[in-house]
Amino acid sequence: MNVTSIDTFGAKGTLEVGSNSYEIFRLAAVPGTEKLPYALKVLAENLLRTEDGANITADQIRALAAWDPSAEPDTEIQFTPARVIMQDFTGVPCIVDLATMREAVTTLGGDPNKVNPLSPADMVIDHSVILDVFGTADALERNVDLEYERNGERYQFLRWGQGAFDDFKVVPPGVGIVHQVNIEYLAPTVMVRNGQAYPDTCVGTDSHTTMVNGLGVLGWGVGGIEAEAAMLGQPVSMLIPRVVGFKLTGEIKPGVTATDVVLTVTDMLRKHGVVGKFVEFYGKGVAEVPLANRATLGNMSPEFGSTAAIFPIDEETINYLRLTGRSDEQLALVEAYAKEQGLWHDADNEPAYSEYLELDLSTVVPSIAGPKRPQDRILLSDSKTQFRQDIRTYTNDPVPHTALDEALEESFPASDPVASGTATDGAALPTAANGNSGRPSKPIKVSDPERGDFVLDHGAVVVAGITSCTNTSNPSVMIGAALLARNAVEKGLASKPWVKTNMAPGSQVVADYYEKAGLWPYLEKLGFYVGGFGCTTCIGNTGPLPEQISAAINDNDLSVTAVLSGNRNFEGRISPDVKMNYLASPPLVIAYALAGTMDFDFETDALGKDQNGNDVFLKDIWPSAQEIDDTIKSAISRDMFTKSYATVFDGDQRWQGLNTPEGDTFAWDEKSTYVRKAPYFDGMSMEPAPVEDIKGARVLALLGDSVTTDHISPAGPIKPGTPAAQYLDANGVARKDYNSLGSRRGNHEVMIRGTFANIRLRNQLLDDVSGGYTRDFTQPGGPQAFIYDASQNYQAAGIPLVVLGGKEYGSGSSRDWAAKGTRLLGVKAVITESFERIHRSNLIGMGVVPLQFPAGQSAASLGLDGTETFDIEGITKLNEGVTPKTMKVTATKENGEKVVFDAVVRIDTPGEADYYRNGGILQYVLRNMIRG
Template structure:
């Protein structure tokens, strides 16, 4: 760590017990004591890293004089204490570092220079796919398949862990990165050889913000930015606005942490918090358990803020004790936070914020969100009605006449049809998973319906319809870190099983906890038998359904859905429900608490009113409603007290980096530079430094560019970045076919992120992407290099444009790049030959990533769009004014001329979204990695 210039004489001593620490006291600079908690963390960061060049006294004074109401305009350099990665986004980071070692050697430097300078930790959690489910050997089978498919990647990561200093890898099967982070990796306050400072951490996953619940300032960045941070580069940012979110009251009985976070997500998305910090304050904060704080922090990307942070208090230290942190570390956290004015005191004076929101927790009601965005909250009491309103967008089929009686027609104990049409099969709500004659048909009154009868491989038949729950999954870091909702799920399963209720036979039931601790407390509370009775067997420890790793549906169900174009649904306890993300067979996705995942698995359909419809009948034929099996707060709390202890965490994290036998027995290559295998379809040397020179070439204006894609609003990084399964016949599949990979071994696009050949073929290839240049969804465009511009795969067209020397642009609407911090959304865009992206607005991380890959982000003039300007995507684009960057300044706008096929021109000035001088330097060098590499060689 570079020694601070300490211009304000802020370096002081902190005595904790019999140990003395150095620290940089905020009290040394007048004004810093008044700042919100999050800005105090930034202020300490600047005091400690002041070098007189990148970080100056002016930057520190700018924070001390922070005007909450001012528009952000002061650039600072934030130096995170560590970097956190998961394997999907982390593998390309390690590939790039390995490639940089070779590039440094080629340009005359020392390859051993290339090491993370700050602690970098990776948790392998994104590669498990739920192939097996609903059986006691599901975990074992899924782990076996995971190792078979990912052996090359895991060998490479083990090589990295052994050859890069400051880099550690948590092996597969341990848990979800964000949960492992808050339960074990997070320091809260660092002790670096006697220097104490706040734990700050950026990560290659946007849900890094889960650590905000522990008072740790950090957020998700692209892999490119994370690599630079690992190599000692600070994160360039503007001093942000801080939204103060006051919490009052207490969560009512029957309301879960999931309901709270969905309410907050809706409020903050509606308020508008992109590029802002959100900070929770008020006496109500002290009543929020740490697990609930982490749940709220986790969802920061869903409402669009940079972070969503809670201050440090007794709840923080209590959680640190529970999770097995050393007592010396816990004492340091409390003493440091109190010394710096970072400890939340009861009735403390409120900091001044840029904007204000308030939520009385007592007003929160049970909710879900969907069918395609996390912020689209639906009251559970209105879920059925809203589903019916949304269904026509996703389904066809005739509307059934309104039923005059109960919508859910039930079978009598003798199996006789007690009500309903004689020619329609009536459903039995208390049947087993091998049940016969089950149906959704009679729940369809008053909505579009297309009943389809499916023969079960276990014998018998059942009928499915629009709205069927195809996947019910307890998954994702958002909720599986939270004992109240996880224990709640186990208890509702117990009550349901006791009454003879089961999940419907067409539901794929998944339980993938975020850490092995969950397995421990489920065992202690004897809840697995109850979950398993409903089909929820342990499927794996990792990020599954939320990222599309839900695995294939049973073939007969998948065939029925696709042959009849049914609008199937998924219900998951995750944070992402974008179109096409969860499963290619599922059109409508809903976020819900783990408790409601169980409930929907029993109901079997989204077309269900939990207040007025029975889930089934008990053994005596009595109706069973959701309220009859809902666990009480007292039951949940007493089970938590009995089942969860510090010893559980200490045992599970005692040797967390060791891994199982399969991990330990992996054969790994030796040597400081990696031995690339040219035949590998998983790990390939990155192309970003090919032909690179010590000095960058001048940036150029864009001339004669063609439109690759013309897109609408809210295009997510899922739409852009290669993700999910690899569909036969697509360019990615064609590449694998040509390299001898069998269809069964395609694996997912995410698992092949270390191979740019696969990834560039999967960019803009999402099955739900709607390129307005063509009439079909998916990865298609018009190829203007050919006569009559035929429809083509996007990758194939890009190869032709590349051969013709034609640059490309992408046109889009509002909130372009929403979602996860997927570096491949930017890397793939670059490799396809896109030079500029012109939108109405960007989400923060993707805009930054585009610059990091040498793609210029531009915005239409305020109030304009490609529609209002009459751009149809057939134009040729010239963009002038970019070359001003060569003079060391960044133009506010550049001039765009779009020439139509008729010769008519559309001209406008596009806003340049290179927001800081640091970003301008990255762009001039062709990308952030090239900049870092050149600085390293010169240094």
């Protein structure tokens, strides 16, 4: 979208590059901008180019130029992203909302064609492939067939949207993961539109949008709600942030991977505290960081909590753009523009930062993270010891004594291949008899028709997934994993029979370079056949475990583990059968598939024996840095990228053969269980009703610390018997066709029923109960009920609801449904100790007020147990255009005793106050669109 700037500073000029001429807005016209960190220079250019005197003013530009690194953020600016990027889970609701807005505009007497993306929007369908089939040559084909079978309705709808909306493009299924497609193809680094050149910036409906920061592109994840507003030309309201300078020195040592660096940085930044801040990498060490590693670091920004984690543009950026097939004309523009605007990295001129950190890359050692958060880093050398400590919190089974060995010998005589520690394929088996004392143990014999006989115990690795945007974009770790697989196969090692192996590359280019390097046969010998090109294990699209293995785990309450090369390992996310999830580099994922258990020390425990009967250790099969580098140079070429992306929007015959509806407005199918008209605009008038104080509210959920958007709005399997499953049953959907909650995000009926329904969610209104339950105080005594059922009763009785939470409420994926579901359940306010950035703004975007307990206080310290009724006063001040700093909350206990406190109001900007007054961001945009 080109915006005509009023150009107070006379910054408009031209840039000649070769035979081309571009209009640009020169930062040099504003004194002070030359001293700014890279990311703030990008914001300054954005304001210069979009200055309109109303939303974006000369004062905002002056404030940015005069930025004080040490000041606390207090100046609001309006950032206009160049483009929007979406994945299908979060993108489908966006397009549902846009389609619904077209109808609402018509109802209110406006022109429906006004509802169109004003900023270019790309959607990559990457979240819908489920690994039902694994470990076979036809896994990819069968999984894609199932994907189309399940998601045909959604895909028809998205193809309609591609035709109905201008400037909206869809990358069909099977191409790759959104963030990898973004850095390899979609991101231009410098954007050209209508003759204007300016920095590429983007917001995305996935928290890992920050991966593009590695390419020098300022962008971050927003909720789907904010993304829709950005598509419709609404600037993103934000405070000028603090910028943390992260200095990199030294080089990583052999045997250490980019994943290890990322887990170390995540650990450091979480400890330092960077929520709501920008992180910017600088220093001489930056030049030594390959672009794939930069992208890996940028990708993990949400795990350490920052808004963005950016690298400046330099020679390495240009080299990567060249490798991935960008045109010579584009390369020349990126370099010339970056140098003209002071955006080219200059290691000798370091800007001032708000805070400083430093990492000598040579000090990084191999690490994993788990068992439930990405910031819980464990040194690989300590992993067995740490596992033995952690497993005790996941099981009540006693630590075995010597009697256990006798019991095992009795159950499985030495002649039995299970007891002697071998499976039908000759692979060694860890059992309690093989020295697993020191941790809880419950060896269970499993007979599987396909996998033979073996013993499962606590700690068994049942999922080993090379998956996710974080690492599959990085040739050094992907080639490293494949070379390790080759070395393992040549030594005669095999994956354990109980491990569900997964290889889901982030782009087809990975498959091409594996092919060229001749590495596929080794990966496949270990079970790592390609299962899909998409985001799989990391988002819970792991698919079911083999039946006998799943039954053994659930019938015996085994605490088993998953190891994945992803970025998210929250509880209940990866597989409903798995309690403990660990993040690791791709080579270590393969190593754990060989080990078969987390109760393993790679330094002292052998992975198996070679053909001569010698023990094989991890160090014996780990590839050298030189070999990884040589393989990358010989196997990866520019033409792989140009060929792979030449037909990126075409899709296969399945995509092209979809029966797609036409027309400006969508013909909703009342029978659809995937795509339903959204309810947000029902009964909406042109003038918003005044906001009101909350009276007599009940607590729907009382929650602890680190409640993630996964807990609030899970994306995984739909559990039979739950309200979401009951709805699908009532609509004639067979259990095998439930699909996942994530895939049904276009249907609010399913999503409301799935809100707060995570199997690991603990609502403290109930004692020791997990899952989507609460107490329903519309009934005598407040009996236990499903959260959805209780919410329906409360809403029928006209009783508003509140949610109480702890620290870091709403961390994790930027799920718009975590806010939409909260609102549609009748929740008017969420009161916590602290919020993660995206979820807080999403709540406001849905008309829910975010409040914080007074500093140092919590529900527990105030003596609240969730049985109280709540009154919240001060909301009506917003009708007068005033956002109060605090609101008075009165919680009345059943015996009449009152707890009164002043809750801090987390409506942080005037723009957010406008959204709240309008009942939400979409209503605000819609009203302005009709007026405009």
